[in-house]
Amino acid sequence: MNSGTAASDKMLDLLETLLGGNQNGSLRAAAETLGLPSSTAHRMAAALVRRGFIAPAQRGHYVSGMRLANLVARSNPQDTLEAVSRPTLRALASESGATTHLGIWDGEMVTYLVKQAGRGATLFTSEGGQLEAYCSAIGKVLLAHIDPAKRDAYLSAGPFIALTDRTKIDPADIQAELDEVARLGFALDQQEIAQDLFCIALPVRDAGGTVIAAVSLSVTGAAAKWVEPPAALRRCVATIERRLGTGGTD
Template sequence: MPLVLTLDKSLSLLEAVVAHRDGIGTRALAQELDLNVATVHNIARTFCHRGYLRQDSGTKTFFPGMRLMLLGRQPSYLQSLAVSASPIIEKVAKKLNESVMLASIDHGHILNLKYVPSRQALRVHEADDISDHSYCTAVGKVLLASLSKPELEAYLRKTPLQHFTPHTLSTPEALKEELRKIAIQGYGETRDEAAEGVSAIAVPVRDPWNVIVAGIGASAPTVRLQDADHFETTLRELREAAALVEKQWTENRQPEGKGKGKTAPKAKAPSKTPAPQQAAA
């Protein structure tokens, strides 16, 4: 099938702008896309006119516009992620025999999209909305580490950092240092931070532009997760699961074993958060 070249170039430009979270200018776009500067300028300005991009008046760099963000946050995107990931989350939870959760951040809320509890007697319960205490959960830390500086500051302004245990990171400085560490090492962990005796590990899930859109976390009693071999096994399995979720979601394939035409379950909406002692991933 022949391509509409102008449309193809326009979409490539849009994707390139989204991939550069700190913005990108006309000449840098032209070089990256191997296009004429004038062509890039005209396409980008058209997107700005329609609201899909915006251009900083000082630096002249382009950023995603509100219309593009609203389009990208179309309500079904979380539903699509939850459906694609569901069999993968169930499989890794069964393999690890620990509680496993898929969570995403949406309009400031960190939502539990899929949760599979451990089959063991000693296990951890998870809330639907972990926003209020996400800073002391592994998956919450992974998602917070993905925020821009203004987004993180906004979160800290509206979220009191409560001191649940002696291990809770309850100051902005300590939390920011932890989030910088997570961004470098590629995973987050907690040890007795939300509740004594509960630990967790989490890894990010990225979209095709390498932007973190979700996290997969496994929580367990500290007595089990403090074992070095168990920790490494859990981290490896979570990373493999995250890679499968990324592939499954971006390829938009029907999950294995699921028939066509089945209605996708709705992503969970924010609800009142139970006591933090019950949540740790």
């Protein structure tokens, strides 16, 4: 790492610690947390103030600057997730031949933000479309990682409809499967949404470890009975998480 990159990283660390840590905007506390000399911290803070990313509040304390606030206000996390994920899901569809999806929890349903077709049969899913969570692979991943109170409310709000003869509709059975999904780290849909459709999904986490989405592979045909996530699916998720800022670089 060259000196310019190191200095940029330190300034970004200071910005994040000032505004997102437990220092309540205290420059002194942030500098101590990061091991920065006081003079360096003040120099960096002055640069951030000039650019409008932070603004001085009470003595020695800073808040988000108007420029940063305006940038954040114009951003849409879903747009970021979609843009970051699309090329990676396209590559995964090309490599695997399966249809790839990225979905989020939205109004107690799965909403698909990205769909990339594979080489197999055309699926009925669509970008912006929704599916039930309790019987889809992406939905199971998301349900397994939402707040337990929200999950309990969801499971108690049935009835659940059997879309095929393999769909689990008893809340106790659904909860048992969600416990297994949380333990294994992935979910399967084995002809539960539609006959002859098989899916496998992995969670996508943000920098804090919170599950914010899930990625799936979907194919038709009995030969596609996965028992664990393929390496290509794991690589896809790891790439998305890196690009979202969970650590590392491409």
